[in-house]
Amino acid sequence: MPDRTAEVADRDAPSASSTPSVPSAGRTSVRPAGGGPGGRRRTGSQWRKRLEILFFTAPALILFTLFVVWPIIKAVQFSFYRWKGFGPLVDFVGLKNYVSVLQNDVFIGALEHNLIVVVMSIVLQLPLGLAIALLLNRRMRGQGTLRTIIFVPYVLAEVIAGVVWFQLLQPQYGVIDTLLGAVGLHGPEQGFLGTPKYALMTVIVVLTWKYLGLAVLLFLAGLQSVPDELYEAAQIDGAGWWETQRRIAIPLLGPTIRTWAFLSMIGSLQLFDMVWILTGGGPANATTTMATFLVTEGTKRHNFGIASAASVILFVVALVLALTYQRFVLRRDLQPSRTHKAKKVTR
């Protein structure tokens, strides 16, 4: 993350030279053939290099194939069968599982909930995270402590945070209802998690509490790499604190924000643990997500074909979103990084 922001600062700062210097031997020579102006090397050393590459990447590639590629292939295969989870795959049903998933009100509801979480996460966490990061970026007393406090929820295991919130949100006996009662307010009778119309919003509030720390941390890291000279120059030109943040800090944070939003969206689409602990998808399916749907269908009801079809649909939704986002939003950030990385390596 700091790489990318540093790069932007470099790009915009007039002092940084943009001509890549000639790569020397040593670190750049790791690049495969054709990388440097040095031309082709001897074939022998090329082979050696290829072997080296193979040797070092093989374990990762094997693990990746075993735990990522293979399960995806299996999920696609399962999705064409009716299968109870044990015994041989014999009952081929074609695309029937996909049709029944896409016609299932609960799944469509789950998709809607996922999209609501995607939007609400960004709408809530972006302004809050930015505001906190800008404040914490100022020199002040207790800065370290404050940063820690903001970041602690993110470090906490999701399950533990979930159980704690579940207990806090208990109707009648929970801390939150007790506090509300003390100031003369009443929580909903069925509790925040037990009332269908509040449950999803409650989950989103807990998610915001949990993941705000990550946004703040990333934004702070981005802000740290904005060179002080820029602030000084702005101050000399007569800009106030707010003006400086608006015209310098936030624009330079652009790539960080875009990357954070990407992570947040993918995380929201795959949302599972917090929902599972807090509500299990209930009450009355008010908080189901695509992930809870497929777990219910799979492990609870043993409809592994339908669960696999749902997981393939989730995969496609996430992939399409990721590719579209990269194509239209992240492209600006990814392309110039090439020249920058080269520069950095040779420095």
Added chain:
Amino acid sequence: MKRTAVLRTLAVGASIALLASACSSGSGGSDDSSDGASGDAVTVTWWHNSNTAPGKDYYEQVAKDFEADNPGVKIEISAMQHEDMVTKLDAAFQGGDAPDIYMERGGGELADHVEAGLTKDLSESSKETIDKLGGSVAGWQVDGKTYGLPFSLGVVGFWYNKALFAQAGITEPPATWDDFNADVEKLKAAGIEPVSVGAGDKWPAAHYWYYFAMRECSQDVLADAVKSLDFSDPCFVKAGEDLEALIKTEPFNAGFLATPAQEGPTSASGLLATRKVAMEMQGHWEPGVMQGLTEDKKGLGEDTGWFPFPPVDGGKGAPTAALGGGDAWAVSEDAPDAAVDFVNYLLSDEVQKGFAENSMGLPTNASASQYVADPALAELLKVRDAAPYVQLYFDTAFGQSVGGAMNDEIALLFAGQASPQDIVDATQDAADAEK
């Protein structure tokens, strides 16, 4: 240049992977050597759900006794919370490494396991025990063969707190729904929450619908529905209407839609055990669960009471028929013979006696019935033995797919988002998908 970065990442990944595989190879080696490699040393893995005292300790002692009598046999116990155990069992069956001895609930699930060749036929190897258990094993037979030995067979009913009932001026547990509704009002008037239900886990809520269906539908209709998966008889809709009427009287605890069944003090069982509500409809395992949920490990103690599900006016079902089910020990297809010996030992007069004395359930071995010390459980045992028939929980009888769809829809009715007809339709749809 970008590739350099990629390569670097891969290199880091590779070294992490190497580290990880180095670590895992260190711990993985020791496991296989003990499993039946030599003739004398056999390890039998046993999963059960008595994860709280005194059941947990009792089973540890039972395993120790068996090990002492059978040198070379080692019983490896995993005591788990019930829902955890069910989840892990599913995974174990898929992965092909099921424990040697596990709990089998019978019905549609067992039929699936038998069809997939996962469960050992015990008809011959446990003949003596099967004869002793008599009719109780019926739920664990597929095509005339016995695949599980039930160790506890109980019925669902209302567990109540005698002290809270007295406090609300209720002298006798309700015998009709009119009494029940009147008692709910009395409890509310006394500032006591009447009934807790763990609708968050769905099945405790679904039990209400099952029971109403049993009161509304004749035994023939039910037996036929279990076999043919046909729910067109109007009595199933009437069951939903009865349930809807009950929910309208608002007897349930605040937040019941999100309340778990029996995990923690804020679960439905926890609320009853900690004297926050007056009653809960739950299975025969309730006293054991409540004991584990209170600090003094006594549950409601002396105040524990039990009454059966009241009959419905004009219902075609037998008014004393009971909804219930039980747990049986089943043995994996590829388990060692010692596992079968141990299961037979678990159903011996001696072990079932201790099982009864520790209030761990309702013994199926008739010789142990007299040792059921808990008066509430003894009451329940009377009802079980007097019932014209004990209907296996519908979700178990129909199998997970149909049962799951049915339970979900019943939970929606509790939330006011499904009609009695919706329950029948959703169940029928899931059943038709099975055919």
